[in-house]
Amino acid sequence: QKEVEQDPGPLSVPEGAIVSLNCTYSNSAFQYFMWYRQYSRKGPELLMYTYSSGNKEDGRFTAQVDKSSKYISLFIRDSQPSDSATYLCAMISNTGNQFYFGTGTSLTVIP
Amino acid sequence: DTAVSQTPKYLVTQMGNDKSIKCEQNLGHDTMYWYKQDSKKFLKIMFSYNNKELIINETVPNRFSPKSPDKAHLNLHINSLELGDSAVYFCASSQDPQGSHTDTQYFGPGTRLTVL
Numbered sequence: 553q554k555e556v557e558q559d560p561g562p563l564s565v566p567e568g569a570i571v572s573l574n575c576t577y578s579n580s581a582f583q584y585f586m587w588y589r590q591y592s593r594k595g596p597e598l599l600m601y602t603y604s605s606g607n608k609e610d611g612r613f614t615a616q617v618d619k620s621s622k623y624i625s626l627f628i629r630d631s632q633p634s635d636s637a638t639y640l641c642a643m644i645s646n647t648g649n650q651f652y653f654g655t656g657t658s659l660t661v662i663p
Numbered sequence: 664d665t666a667v668s669q670t671p672k673y674l675v676t677q678m679g680n681d682k683s684i685k686c687e688q689n690l691g692h693d694t695m696y697w698y699k700q701d702s703k704k705f706l707k708i709m710f711s712y713n714n715k716e717l718i719i720n721e722t723v724p725n726r727f728s729p730k731s732p733d734k735a736h737l738n739l740h741i742n743s744l745e746l747g748d749s750a751v752y753f754c755a756s757s758q759d760p761q762g763s764h765t766d767t768q769y770f771g772p773g774t775r776l777t778v779l
Contacts, residue, residue: 560704595667595753595770596706638704653706 555579558641558654567663571628575641575654578622582643582650585617587626590638590656599639600626631661666690667771669754675777676744684739684774686754694718695737696755696768697729706753712737713760741776749778 558575588596600615614627641654667688696711726742751773759766
């Protein structure tokens with residue numbers, strides 16, 4: 553079983569839709585949770601960063617962490633064509649010595 | 664100004680060759696990393712360098728060796744290239760002095776390596 557599971561998609565939504573992206577994990581040592589956005593042929597860029605459980609909001613983006621279910625989500629409100637990219641979740645243990653990325657979900661927002 | 668830069672952007676070479684990929688960061692960060700992203704977009708850390716010391720060395724073949732001439736540079740040398748080495752290699756840096764991954768990492772644009 554992989555440390556981090558993420559549905560690769562592809563996911564296609566109309567402009568303005570609410571997008572929900574998810575990852576599950578098996579290692580209870582993970583404490584830091586991140587979402588990266590990667591445009592085609594570019595390096596990943598950090599979108600959201602949360603520690604432990606709870607919600608974090610930044611503009612149209614909301615990250616949720618449910619440690620009891622080992623489940624994290626990224627919501628994108630009022631999705632735009634410019635949101636079309638691959639979204640990768642990543643997780644780090646409290647000691648920092650375990651660091652894993654999900655395989656990424658490919659998202660296309662259709663104008 | 665580009666924060667993390669890599670050269671070359673594309674690298675096509677024959678099996679058995681030795682090649683290098685260069686990485687430079689102008690952010691003044693303490694730690695630099697190399698990642699491999701395969702065709703299925705799976706991103707895996709290879710190793711990281713902090714103050715010229717190797718902190719994490721994942722189970723990568725010893726044909727891969729990081730070289731850090733100074734804090735701003737971490738180059739990746741690959742010997743005896745194999746078909747399975749074809750991937751996109753990303754360099755990253757962070758301010759984290761401990762190299763524990765808990766600080767934000769800034770990625771370079773990637774180097775697409777194709778081994779024929």
